[in-house]
Each structure stands twice: as structure tokens, then as C-alpha cells.
Amino acid sequence: MAGARRVANDPRRKERIIAGALEVIAERGVHRTTHRAIAERASVPLGSLTYHFDDLTAILEQAFLHLVATMSEYYAGRMGAARDQAEAREAVVDLVCGTEYAAPHQFVLLFEMYAYANHNEAVRSAAREWPRVSRGSLSAHFSPQACRALDALVEGWSMHWYFEREQGGPDRVVVAAAVDALVDRLP
Amino acid sequence: MAGARRVANDPRRKERIIAGALEVIAERGVHRTTHRAIAERASVPLGSLTYHFDDLTAILEQAFLHLVATMSEYYAGRMGAARDQAEAREAVVDLVCGTEYAAPHQFVLLFEMYAYANHNEAVRSAAREWPRVSRGSLSAHFSPQACRALDALVEGWSMHWYFEREQGGPDRVVVAAAVDALVDRLP
Amino acid sequence: MAGARRVANDPRRKERIIAGALEVIAERGVHRTTHRAIAERASVPLGSLTYHFDDLTAILEQAFLHLVATMSEYYAGRMGAARDQAEAREAVVDLVCGTEYAAPHQFVLLFEMYAYANHNEAVRSAAREWPRVSRGSLSAHFSPQACRALDALVEGWSMHWYFEREQGGPDRVVVAAAVDALVDRLP
Amino acid sequence: MAGARRVANDPRRKERIIAGALEVIAERGVHRTTHRAIAERASVPLGSLTYHFDDLTAILEQAFLHLVATMSEYYAGRMGAARDQAEAREAVVDLVCGTEYAAPHQFVLLFEMYAYANHNEAVRSAAREWPRVSRGSLSAHFSPQACRALDALVEGWSMHWYFEREQGGPDRVVVAAAVDALVDRLP
DNA sequence: AATGAATGAGATTTCATTCAT
DNA sequence: GATGAATGAAATCTCATTCAT
Numbered sequence: 001m002a003g004a005r006r007v008a009n010d011p012r013r014k015e016r017i018i019a020g021a022l023e024v025i026a027e028r029g030v031h032r033t034t035h036r037a038i039a040e041r042a043s044v045p046l047g048s049l050t051y052h053f054d055d056l057t058a059i060l061e062q063a064f065l066h067l068v069a070t071m072s073e074y075y076a077g078r079m080g081a082a083r084d085q086a087e088a089r090e091a092v093v094d095l096v097c098g099t100e101y102a103a104p105h106q107f108v109l110l111f112e113m114y115a116y117a118n119h120n121e122a123v124r125s126a127a128r129e130w131p132r133v134s135r136g137s138l139s140a141h142f143s144p145q146a147c148r149a150l151d152a153l154v155e156g157w158s159m160h161w162y163f164e165r166e167q168g169g170p171d172r173v174v175v176a177a178a179v180d181a182l183v184d185r186l187p
Numbered sequence: 188m189a190g191a192r193r194v195a196n197d198p199r200r201k202e203r204i205i206a207g208a209l210e211v212i213a214e215r216g217v218h219r220t221t222h223r224a225i226a227e228r229a230s231v232p233l234g235s236l237t238y239h240f241d242d243l244t245a246i247l248e249q250a251f252l253h254l255v256a257t258m259s260e261y262y263a264g265r266m267g268a269a270r271d272q273a274e275a276r277e278a279v280v281d282l283v284c285g286t287e288y289a290a291p292h293q294f295v296l297l298f299e300m301y302a303y304a305n306h307n308e309a310v311r312s313a314a315r316e317w318p319r320v321s322r323g324s325l326s327a328h329f330s331p332q333a334c335r336a337l338d339a340l341v342e343g344w345s346m347h348w349y350f351e352r353e354q355g356g357p358d359r360v361v362v363a364a365a366v367d368a369l370v371d372r373l374p
Numbered sequence: 375m376a377g378a379r380r381v382a383n384d385p386r387r388k389e390r391i392i393a394g395a396l397e398v399i400a401e402r403g404v405h406r407t408t409h410r411a412i413a414e415r416a417s418v419p420l421g422s423l424t425y426h427f428d429d430l431t432a433i434l435e436q437a438f439l440h441l442v443a444t445m446s447e448y449y450a451g452r453m454g455a456a457r458d459q460a461e462a463r464e465a466v467v468d469l470v471c472g473t474e475y476a477a478p479h480q481f482v483l484l485f486e487m488y489a490y491a492n493h494n495e496a497v498r499s500a501a502r503e504w505p506r507v508s509r510g511s512l513s514a515h516f517s518p519q520a521c522r523a524l525d526a527l528v529e530g531w532s533m534h535w536y537f538e539r540e541q542g543g544p545d546r547v548v549v550a551a552a553v554d555a556l557v558d559r560l561p
Numbered sequence: 562m563a564g565a566r567r568v569a570n571d572p573r574r575k576e577r578i579i580a581g582a583l584e585v586i587a588e589r590g591v592h593r594t595t596h597r598a599i600a601e602r603a604s605v606p607l608g609s610l611t612y613h614f615d616d617l618t619a620i621l622e623q624a625f626l627h628l629v630a631t632m633s634e635y636y637a638g639r640m641g642a643a644r645d646q647a648e649a650r651e652a653v654v655d656l657v658c659g660t661e662y663a664a665p666h667q668f669v670l671l672f673e674m675y676a677y678a679n680h681n682e683a684v685r686s687a688a689r690e691w692p693r694v695s696r697g698s699l700s701a702h703f704s705p706q707a708c709r710a711l712d713a714l715v716e717g718w719s720m721h722w723y724f725e726r727e728q729g730g731p732d733r734v735v736v737a738a739a740v741d742a743l744v745d746r747l748p
Numbered sequence: 749a750a751t752g753a754a755t756g757a758g759a760t761t762t763c764a765t766t767c768a769t
Numbered sequence: 770g771a772t773g774a775a776t777g778a779a780a781t782c783t784c785a786t787t788c789a790t
Contacts, residue, residue, distance in 0.1 A: 009753065009790075029306040031218035034780065047755050050782055108305045114346075115302035118295045119216040131347045149344070149365040153336070156343025160335075163315045174373070178336040181372035186364055221763060234772040237765065383769080383774065403680040405592035408759065421776050424761060482679045488720075489676035492669045493590040505721045523718070523739040527710070530717025533675075534709075537689045548747070552710040555746035556739055595784060608751040611786065755787080762780070769772085 014052050014062075016042045021063040026108045030060065030116055061122045064113045068126045071106065072133045079137035085183075088141035092150055092179050096157045097170040107162045131155075146186040153178060201239050203229045208250040213295045217247065217303050248309045251300045255313045258293065259320045266324035272370075275328035279337055279366050283344045284357040294349045318342075333373040340365060388426050388436075390416045395437040400482045404434065404490055435496045438487045442500045445480065446507045453511035459557075462515035466524055466553050470531045471544040481536045505529075520560040527552060575613050577603045582624040587669045591621065591677050622683045625674045629687045632667065633694045640698035646744075649702035653711055653740050657718045658731040668723045692716075707747040714739060 010016075020042030024033050035056060039046045053059045078095060082088040117127035131151060138147040157178075161170045197203075207229025211220050222243060226233045240246045265282060269275035304314035318338060325334040344365075348357045394416030398407050409430060413420045427433045452469060456462040491501035505525060512521040531552075535544045571577075581603025585594050596617060600607045614620045639656060643649040678688035692712060699708040722731045 013753090029218075029302060030216075031220075031303070032306070033218075035782085036780080045755055047757090047783090048753095051754065054782095056781070111298065111302040111305060115216060115295075115298040116218075118298060119219070128350045131350055145361045145364070148347075148361065149340070152344035152347055153339055154343065155346060156341065157336070157339035159342060160318045160339055163318055174332045174335065177332070177373055178369055181336075181368040182365055185368035185372075186361070222765085223763075232772055233774095234767095238771060243764065387774090403592075403676060404590075405594075405677070406680070407592075409761085410759080419776055421761095421763090421778090422774095425775065430760070485672065485676040485679060489590060489672040490592075492672060493593070502724045505724055519735045519738070522721075522735065523714070526714055526718035526721055528717065529720060530715065531710070531713035533716060534692045534713055537692055548706045548709065551706070551747055552743055555742040559742035559746075560735070560738055596786085597784075606751055607753095608788095612750060617785065751788100751790085753787105753789095755784105757783105757785095759783070760781080762778105763776105764778095766774105766776080767772100768774090 013044065013048065017044060017049060017052060017059065018063050018066050020044070021059050022067060022109060025060075025063065025112050026105055030112050033060070057120070060116065061120060064116060064123045065126050067109050067113060068130050068133075071110075072130065075134050076137045079140070082141060085141050088138075089176070089179050089183060092138070092154060093172055093175045095154045096175045096179075097161070097172055098158075104162065104165070107159070142183055143187050146183050149182045149186055150179065153182065200231065200235060204231055204236060204239060204246065205250050205253050207231065208246050209254060209296060212247075212250065212299050213292055217299050220247070244307070247303065248307065251303060251310045252313050254296055254300060255317050255320075258297075259317065262321050263324045266327070269328060272328050275325075276363070276366050276370060279325070279341060280359055280362050282341045283362045283366075284348070284359055285345075291349065291352070294346070329370055330374050333370050336369045336373055337366065340369065387418065387422065391418060391423060391426060391433065392437050392440050394418070395433050396441060396483060399434070399437065399486050400479055404486050407434070431494070434490060435494060438490060438497045439500050441483055441487060442504050442507075445484075446504065449508050450511045453514070456515060459515050462512075463550070463553050463557060466512070466528060467546055467549050469528045470549045470553075471535070471546055472532075478536065478539070481533070516557055517561050520557050523556045523560055524553065527556065574605065574609060577605055578610060578613060578620065579624050579627050581605065582620050583628060583670060586621070586624065586673050587666055591673050594621070618681070621677065622681060625677060625684045626687050628670055628674060629691050629694075632671075633691065636695050637698045640701070643702060646702050649699070650737070650740050650744060653699070653715060654733055654736050656715045657736045657740075658722070658733055659719070665723065665726070668720070703744055704748050707744050710743045710747055711740065714743065 017038060021033070021038045023041050024037045028037065033056075035046060035049050038059065039049055049056075049059065053062065075095070078098075079088065079091050082091045113123060113127055117124040134154070135147045135151045138150055142150060157170070157175065204225060208220065208225045210228050211224045215224065220243075222236050223233060225231075225246065226236055236246065240249070262282070265285075266275065266278050269278045300310060300314055304311040321341070322334045322338045325337055329337060344357070344362065391412060395407070395412045397415050398411045402411065407430075409420060409423050412433065413423055423430075423433065427436065449469070452472075453462065453465050456465045487497060487501055491498040508528070509521045509525045512524055516524060531544070531549065578599060582594065582599045584602050585598045589598065594617075596610050597607060599605075599620065600610055610620065614623070636656070639659075640649065640652050643652045674684060674688055678685040695715070696708045696712045699711055703711060718731070718736065
């Protein structure tokens, strides 16, 4: 088993497993995610998974919790960089059109999480928390009502562009107009 | 018995299986959907599943295809009932806030489909088609750009309200304002 | 896998598994009884075990229940053959010294059952029932008090002779004297 | 540090492990006794078990050997306190009815030992020795034949009362009568 | 000397699929 | 055509034991 040395204390072992799990989930879906696939992907022996995590469910939970944390960080970072409302509107357009939040890989994981959340309490909480987080990032610049609407727009529109990504990317001008409309009319 | 044509015992057998599959998917998730669970739920003998469908994947595909058809029908119906733009705006607000499209059961299935679509070509096509269908329903009343934005708004906002359904339902006034903003400003 | 033909309907399959389980328990002890060992012993494929029994616990339970039934039958048969009290005393002596009830194989299983009964409710009930059954067989010939004492004597003495079986077998004269003493003095 | 002899950190470590093992065996049975469970129960680090004992089998052996020693001590003590035959008869009645030898905890362990003895030579010897020990305690007061019978009576009767402990405790008068009968008639 | 993270062998279990009836 | 008992491949999980520290 190349790459799987016997190391007495590998502090990053758990993180490697979580990272491997997310890769496997993205590639095959939760419904075909197995211990073996994660172990191989993380270059870790099979027994290591159940040593560090009670069961597969625990791994999935941790993986999705990690995903939310990562996305929240990115989202907050993008919005936090805006120093005035004009920049904030620009940031929202980026989030809708952006290649990072909207990275295919991220979307696949997001869908898997939304689906899994309906069958797992811990993930459900995290998934519910996520809209609050993203809206919080917007609240520094927009009215509460605008925040709600913008947040929905970002979620829905980035999703739709993900679906249609092979039929041409997003049109920033239209997105900007929509953002302006919501911000101006929901004061 | 010459001349006595053999009549299929249960002509609705396939439909019952598909319906059962959707129930199981909603309850347990694709990742825990099994032949046995579907058979029990559909009150159909186990062997019936592999008799009518090549394998489990085929059942899931058909189930999700059926789901899209059902949802499209509802969505188009709701928009089709609108006779002028004012009614169409009202219809969009309904879709965002509505209890039918937004029925928890439907949402769970939608998420499962979005997740599964990333790993299955047939379902992927159907899921991609879905935004086109929903936007088509809007196009009789709004500009193409408004359609895109409204469609995103419906998808994202209804999702967020589903997530937060225990913290109070949608506020129709705000939703109406957002819809008006987009329609007025994306002519 | 010699001996494991694919048979559509093998009505004795469950019985064969139970019989195999008892053999494995007798040979290796419950603590080393595995699905695989039982399957091999019963000449049955591995998957067959969990098809017929929910889990290993279910197999052990059924096996011990079967054991009690078998033993009860033998015990009752031996006592039932006695037509008067003199024959009944003789039968009790046989039970203490006997090679059948006291067959090493049976004893090993009895000990395993007594041990397992403390950790399993179903087996506990059966094990508790067993003294009642054996005493019931005696009750046709002796007073209730004599029954209790004789029953204890049979259980304890046959066990001790099993322990010491390599240091010489039981002495029928002494056993008969003990039986007579209890019967005569507990009227 | 010349001259500073290294003192074992915890000289009672082995004893604690044995005691913990007996507790785990009583609670879960040999078939579910694990290193980890013993370590936790004994409040001892996991590695300590394999440091002090070759393997799990060695722990079980030592544990059962310890059990026999403890029980023998109690049994001999109880009989040794008897200064004449009348007191000895009383002591035997106590053993049958007694709450100490017959303590549920002890019984569970005894059954586990009898079961395990059939699959382990070291424990088998100890278990075989046990009747000899108990009979030895009796031999100061009764004939060899009475010893055998009384010993069987104690073993069997205390067991049966353990089984039926929820249906009322032992009846000392009947037990005393049985003891008297055997002692008087097996001189 | 003592520990506990780590591993792999093997245990239990699940289940899609086959196929005799 | 239709069924469900049966199977085996592969999944999850357990745990005795090792060994770097």
C-alpha cells in the first residue's frame, strides 16, 4: 500500500480523510461513497477511517461541516472586501457569476449536502445555518429585505448557470441590472 | 383456452414502482434506497422490480424523470392560469411562497435529483431541462432577462424558505416588491 | 463451494444452519462462533445465514432454543417411561449417571447456554424454563419437595461427573442411595 | 541516578486489570470481552494490557484462575467455621441458600468459566479442581459419599435458585431436610 | 518502562441480481 | 410471465496486536 506508512502520530490524518471524503463525494456522490474509496483517495489504510470516525455517517457529517465552513469563509471574504455599497453590488454580481463559489466542484458538493441534509440532523443544521451566514455577509451593505432577495438571487442564479454552463456563461450586465433593481427598490 | 388473450395482471405495476421509489427516496435518500425498500413501499413483489427494470439505476432514472414531468406540469399550470401580467406577477409570488411547489416532500426530492444528476447522464439532462421549462412558463409574460432573474429568484428563495421553514414563513409583501423590481427594471 | 448447490427452495435450510451452529458452539464456544464457521459446517453459503436470520444473535438464540427443546424431550421421555416409583428412582439414577443427558457434547452446549443466557433475554427465558420442565417430569412420581431436591441433585451431580469424567465414572450404588434418601425423607 | 531503583509506577496494575476483566466478563460475557472494554473498566491505558499480558486469552485465564481462588477461599472459610457436624450441616444449607456464594454476579462468572473451560486447558484444570476443593471443605465433617452428594446438591440447587430468583428465594427448611437425609443415609 | 495511534486481518452485514420454479 | 429464495461480491465495522515514541 504505497503512501501508507506506519506513522505513530499523524496529526493531519483526520483532515486528510475529510478532504478525501469530499473528493469522493464530488466524484461519485454520497450514494456511492465507500470507506474503501475514501481510504484510497486519502492514501490512508482502511482501518484508519473507523479508528478516527465512528462510522461512515460521522465522516460524511464532518465532511459537510467542513464544506460549509470553507464556503462561508470564501463568501464572507468576498463580501468583506467591499468597502462601499458600489463595491458590494459588484461583489454580489461576482458571486452570481463567479467561478470560485460557482466552481463546478463546489456545486456538486453543495447539492450533495442539501440532499444529505434532509436525512441527517447535524448536516441539516449546518445547511440551515449557511443562508444565515451568507445573508450576514450582505447585511453590512444592504437593507434586511434586500439581503434576503439578493441572497436568493445568488443561490438560484448561480445554480442555474451551473446547470447551463455548457450553453454559455452568465451575462454580467443583466445580473448587475437585477442586483441594482433589488437594492434600489428594497430599501 | 385458445383466443383468451393473457391480460397483464397489474397494468399499473410500473407506475406503482416509480411512485414507491420516489417515496423511498424522499424518506431515506438515494444513498439508502434499495430494491427491497421500494418493493415494500409499492406493495409489489421483489422480483417484480428486476422484471420491469434492468437495474436499480433504471428505476432511479425513471423516478426522477417522472418527478420533473410532474413539477413542470404544476409550474406551467400555475403560470398558465395568469391572464395578464399582473396575474403573472402574482403567480410568481405564489411560486416563491407557495406551499405546493415548495411542499417539503417535493423539495427533498428536488435536492436528491440535483445531487443525483451530477452522476447520471439521463437525470442530468432532465435536471438541465427543468430551468428551461420553468422559464418557458414565464416567457409569455416577461422579457427574457426578467425571466432569467425571476426564475433564479423563485428557485433560490423557495429553497431558502424551505431551509428556514421553522423560523416563520415567507413575507409576500417583500417577495412582491422584489418581483416588481425585477420586472420593472429588466424590460 | 462443494455441497452448496443453488436450490430454489430448501425447506431444511434453516434447520441445517441451526444444527451447524450448535456444532460450532460445542467445538469452539460462543466466543469464537462466526458466520463463516457455521456456514462451512452447515455446507451453506455465507449469505444464506443472514438471509434466514437477522444476525448472529438470532442464530444463537434459535440454536439454544432448539437445544432446550431437544433436552426437554429426552428428559421427559426418560422419566415418562417409568411406570412406578421404583422405576422412577431408577430413571433418576440414570439421569445422574447417564451417558446421553450427560453426553459431553450436550454438557458443553448446556454450559454455553447458561453463560449466554445471562446476556440474552430470549435464551434466559428458555434456560429458566428448563428446570421447570425437568422438575415437571419428576412430579408424577415424587413429592414437590423431593422433586426440587432430586432435580438439583441431577443437575449438580451430572455436572461434577462431567468435570471428573477422566477420573472414573459415577458410582450407581452411591447415587441410588442418595436418591432413596431424598425420596424417603422428603415425602 | 545511580542507586535510584526504578519503582513500578503502579504495582497493582495487573490486579486491577484482572478485576476489570472479571467485571467486563460478568457484564457482557466472554464473547464480547475486549481489550478496550477491560482497559476502560480498569481505568488503565490500553497498551498496559498487552504490556502485562501476552494476549487476551492470557487475561481471561488469569481472571478465571483468580475467580476460583476467591470462591474456594469463601467456600472453605464458610465450612471451616463449623466446629461440629451440626454446624457443618447448617453451613451447607447456607451455601445452598446463601447470598454470597450465590451472588448473581458470582454465578454469572461461574457460568462463563464453565463454558470457557471447555475450550481452554488452563481454565479447564481450574474448573475441574474446584469440585475437589469444595468437597475437601466438606470432608472434615461428612463421609466421602455424603461429601459427593452434598457437593452436587449445593452446586445444582444454588444454580436453580439463581435461575428462579425472581420467583421467590430458597426454603431453608426443605434444604435442611434434604441435607439431613443425605448425611444420615450416606454414612 | 509505558503508551496509544495505527493497522490489517477478519468479522458482520447488506443487497443487487440471478434463476429455479 | 412472475416470483422470491438464494447467492456472492462488496460493503461496513471491530479489534487484537504492533511498535514509534
